[in-house]
Amino acid sequence: MRTTLLTVLSAAALAAAWHGPASAQQAAAPTRSDQAISDRVVKIGFILDMSGIYADVTGPGSAAAARMAVEDFGGSVLGAPIEVLVADHQNKADVAAATARAWFDTEKVDAILDVAASATALAAADIARAKNRIIAFSGPGAVRLTNEACSPVSIHWAYDTYxxxxxxxxxxxxxxxxxxxxxxxxxxxxxxxxxxxxxxxxxxxxxxxxxxxxxxxxxxxxxxxxxxxxxxxxxxxxxxxxxxxxxxxxxxxxxxxxxxxxxxxxxxxxxxxxxxxxxxxxxxxxxxxxxxxDLDEGTRAWSKRFFERTGRMPNMSQAGVYSTVTHYLKAVRQAGTDETQAVMKVMRETPVNDFYARGGRIREDGRMVHDMxxxxxxxxxxxxxxxxxxxxxxxxxxxxxxxxxxxxxxxxxxx
Known part of the structure; x- marks a missing residue:
């Protein structure tokens, strides 16, 4: 199955031109040798609806949120550059599964941090479980992702049907x-x-x-x-x-x-x-x-930046992508590695406190619990x-x- 790879973004290159306060703060943080990172690069992927009926609510907006999070983090972690890959699944479960498999096997992607739509998410989740790679969801809603289809490597972030x-x-x-x-x-x-x-x-x-x-x-x-x-x-x-x-x-x-x-x-x-x-x-x-x-000062400040980049205000799935990426990268830094189980352990143990969620927590079923x-x-x-x-x-x-x-x-x- 041919994978439609829309974007491969070297966030390290972007970070060199980024002069925001968040980047400066991350740059001042201690780093370790990139040998702690597999392949000496951290790759995160997003399998989204870039052109179909959900493109307006996930798609380019979710990709933009992911890039914002990487830039704000400083473009690297533990001395290794961060790359963002984005693909269009065309709302086909087999395309989502093939993309996830190719990314894990060939591109050496460390984590897929969103898959838009439920059927495609369930297909990609099966691949992530088999390959022992982290996968997280802000676009899909099926509560099955934290019920029958739950796994030790999956997280459901933004919302669900329940x-x-x-x-x-x-x-x-x-x-x-x-x-x-x-x-x-x-x-x-x-x-x-x-x-x-x-x-x-x-x-x-x-x-x-x-x-x-x-x-x-x-x-x-x-x-x-x-x-x-x-x-x-x-x-x-x-x-x-x-x-x-x-x-x-x-x-x-x-x-x-x-x-x-x-x-x-x-x-x-x-x-x-x-x-x-x-x-x-x-x-x-x-x-x-x-x-x-428009919930509070924090949501307004981040949303203003998102609007300047995209020309529209963010929704809960797009804001959820930013929150997920940031939480993942912090866990990699704290764990000192991008190894799946070490990073998942830190993600589960660390509360989520940002403009998206206050006191959020990841339960054993993979549900990130936060206010609605x-x-x-x-x-x-x-x-x-x-x-x-x-x-x-x-x-x-x-x-x-x-x-x-x-x-x-x-x-x-x-x-």
Whole structure:
């Protein structure tokens, strides 16, 4: 299988021209001989959707976040340069698996620190387990990554279907939206999102009126929306993502679905989606995210730098990539090596404290537990600018947002 290699970035070369305070601080840190590093270079890879339906929410933005993290770290670790590799998986699991295998075997990649989309992530995770290489995820949502597919070398960073469903569905039922119909993306992520949301709806006293599965990259949602309208459900849950979500929301507005009294619940809605659609069709929508650019001084400062580079504000997956890369590189430095088990041990033992997560921790199932946030989309009158889109409704502590270990299906979890 031919791998589409889009970018190989020598971060050491970039760092030579980088004069930011973060780089200066790292440059002052003690270093060791690059002989502590295999092949005398640290290579990190990103298998992303660079051109498909998730390119806007992962893709070039996630690659930019990774490069920012490497530059801010100083471009090298333990005296060895850091290289970033980026590939397009074309939303094909076999391409993701082939890319991961080639990178580990031929390119000697030390860690893959994001794989966008769930099916592709699950495929790459199998390769990482077999090759004993670190793999982390901020783009995909399937909770299976920390359940049946968990491994000693994998970390799920930004969000998952359990947290999204738990927070959004529970709040929606509590607000009176107690009957649901799902329009679900017909692949691993969508199935898990519907399953998890249904469980929360029923546990909260709500009911399920039905569901329909739509193929990925569906241009026409009319038949699915008609079924949703005919169900009589108060809430139409969108268990999809990316362009599928924005198309469904646009067409729901055209069908007059919300005007007829039904409400939409986007179970994975990114800030990119709301910005693209505008506040008209999205105002009042409840949604769950693990990050928002305007939460505090730290998120605003980093997001401003990201905006200057990309022309848009970051979402939770892109900010999660920066956080993951930084945590990984710190662990390599502290471990004194890029050997997998030594680095994983430090990553698990070290709390995550940055603009993305405060007091975050990596559990034995690979879940990075951190606060999640329930937001309501602002009305046009409330917004003060193009990216002023959310108002925070609640902060949900990680232990309440994510699946408890007692319910885990991960074989690594001791019961």
């Amino acid at each position: 947290a999204l469903s738990n927070v959004t569905a529970q709040a929606t039922v509590k607000a009176g939206g107690d009957s649901w119909f799902f329009i679900t993306a017909d692949y691993a992520f969508g199935h898990e999102l519907e399953r998890d949301a249904t469980a929360v709806v029923k546990a909260s006293g709500g009911s399920l009126k039905g569901s329909v599965r739509a193929p990925i990259n569906t241009p026409d949602f009319s038949s699915f929306l008609l079924q949703a309208q005919g169900s009589g459900a108060k809430i139409v849950g969108l268990a999809n993502a990316g362009r599928d979500t924005t198309n469904a929301i646009k067409q729901a507005a055209e069908f007059g679905l919300t005007q007829s009294g039904q409400k939409l619940a986007g179970l994975l809605v990114y800030i990119n989606d709301v910005h693209s659609l505008g506040l008209g069709p999205t105002q009042g929508m409840l949604l769950t995210e693990g990050f928002y650019w 946030y329930l937001f309501e989309v602002k009305t046009p009158a409330e917004s003060t600018g193009p990216w002023d889109l959310y108002k925070r409704v609640a902060t949900i502590p990680g232990d309440q947002a994510f699946q408890p270990l007692s319910a885990s299906r991960c074989p690594l979890v001791k019961k």
